[in-house]
Amino acid sequence: MYDAVLACCRWLENTPWGMTVRDSSWMYPVVLWVHFIGLSMWLGTSLAVDLRLMGVGAARPTAVELSNSLLAWKWIGFGVAFVGGFLLLSAEATTYVTNTSMRLKLVGLIPLALVWHLVVQKRTSSWTQDQHTSAAGKCAGSIEFVLWIAVVTASVGFLLTNAVTHP
Amino acid sequence: MAWGAVAVSGFLLFAVEAGDFAAVTPFRVKMLVVLVAVLSALAIEWRLPQWDRASVMPVTAKVVALISLLLWSGAILVSVEIPALTGLG
Numbered sequence: 001m002y003d004a005v006l007a008c009c010r011w012l013e014n015t016p017w018g019m020t021v022r023d024s025s026w027m028y029p030v031v032l033w034v035h036f037i038g039l040s041m042w043l044g045t046s047l048a049v050d051l052r053l054m055g056v057g058a059a060r061p062t063a064v065e066l067s068n069s070l071l072a073w074k075w076i077g078f079g080v081a082f083v084g085g086f087l088l089l090s091a092e093a094t095t096y097v098t099n100t101s102m103r104l105k106l107v108g109l110i111p112l113a114l115v116w117h118l119v120v121q122k123r124t125s126s127w128t129q130d131q132h133t134s135a136a137g138k139c140a141g142s143i144e145f146v147l148w149i150a151v152v153t154a155s156v157g158f159l160l161t162n163a164v165t166h167p
Numbered sequence: 168m169a170w171g172a173v174a175v176s177g178f179l180l181f182a183v184e185a186g187d188f189a190a191v192t193p194f195r196v197k198m199l200v201v202l203v204a205v206l207s208a209l210a211i212e213w214r215l216p217q218w219d220r221a222s223v224m225p226v227t228a229k230v231v232a233l234i235s236l237l238l239w240s241g242a243i244l245v246s247v248e249i250p251a252l253t254g255l256g
Binding site: 028029030032033036037040 | 244248
């Protein structure tokens with residue numbers, strides 16, 4: 001199983017885009033920049049809706065109003081972050097795959113947080129039918145908030161413990 | 168609230184190697200860009216109720232919004248370039 005993952009990582013590193021990002025003197029930080037812009041948009045919009053579900057701050061707009069108005073920006077941000085992250089991974093995949101924080105982030109936390117996000121996005125309107133968010137909505141919003149903070153924590157852990165970005 | 172958390176944690180990271188950071192140009196550029204970006208954010212917050220009442224968004228509002236967008240993305244760009252160019256952080 002791990003051999004197949006390694007083979008996939010080796011393939012990624014030898015793709016034209018993987019080689020381009022790795023061999024260039026300036027591309028890695030620029031792609032990192034693109035990744036950060038995308039994730040700022042994704043986290044900013046997602047966490048704002050989570051906080052609204054949790055009942056933090058003003059009561060207007062409601063969680064569902066906020067969620068609907070931010071929907072496009074949120075998924076644009078996700079797309080940008082995903083493409084950027086994919087390029088960064090492609091550049092050094094065989095090194096990154098050995099890092100525990102990176103494994104935790106990519107295999108565990110991101111899939112979990114993303115699935116939970118889709119649940120929250122789909123159910124937000126049913127949780128906010130009254131003036132106040134239902135208990136289930138508050139709970140779900142808090143869980144999503146914690147999940148994304150965990151993703152960020154794993155990312156920082158990765159940056160601090162991997163040989164490429166922190167030699 | 169988020170701004171406060173970012174400012175405090177950023178200051179703590181800075182405090183670890185304050186002398187080294189203050190000496191390098193990219194860090195100085197970042198502090199300047201963030202300062203101007205915060206001013207633009209305050210300007211937007213201050214004028215937004217007025218801009219919002221107009222049926223079409225005034226040109227001034229669009230220009231200020233574009234400047235703000237460029238400043239914040241610029242702040243991230245300088246941030247990722249600090250370790251890349253100086254080896255700090």
